[in-house]
Amino acid sequence: MDDDQSAEETAFVVDEVSSIVKESLEAVIGRNPYEQKRVNQWVSSVVEQCLGQLSKLSKPFKYIVTCIIMQKNGAGLQSASSCFWDNTTDGSCTVRWENKHLYCIVSVFGLAI
């Protein structure tokens, strides 16, 4: 039982990270329409808030958080990532979120120290 707990404390838990991301998106963007003047602020706030919450987990990881916000107007958007790391210790989580006016893709990469 102790082993499982300590493994969880040092592992990249996708569900945990996914919740952190979703909460940040709801808090920062919520139901707001796409606004050119504010979206710059939003992307910054989303990544900063996610990073802040992740570092509070106090796990032995370095983190990279990326965020894309796109206005809904029919344009196509495709995103891909590739990682060269240690499969046993590192992990990632991508959350695709939307409201009536915009799409948002947030990716979190955790690399074990």
Add this chain to the structure above:
Amino acid sequence: MEEYHSGDEVAFSPDDASNVVKELCLCVFIGQCIEGIVGGVDYSQNKVNQWTASIVEHTLTQLVKQGKPFKYIVNCAVMQKSGAGLHTANSCYWDTTTDGSCTVRWENRTMYCVVSVFAVAIAL
């Protein structure tokens, strides 16, 4: 009609003067990879999947070939030009003396492409 030249706009992250970025020639690789895969072609919904996958794989392969002690993350987004607004941001919690990143923004007549590479040092 205004002509768009590919590769004209290159955006650098604040880290671009760092030793890591220079050592790995990150920005050069990224630009070459994008140009090689989507230079001169129009946005195509059927092919965009293939393009993003090729760009990230090709970039990663070139980086790994250098044999340096880094873990890499390569991220690529391709967006059709149709007047929509697009904003991207990255934030990193790491060792600023050993780790670095580079972001390149590329466009042609019909699409935008934003590629970011993050290099995280492996402790030896």
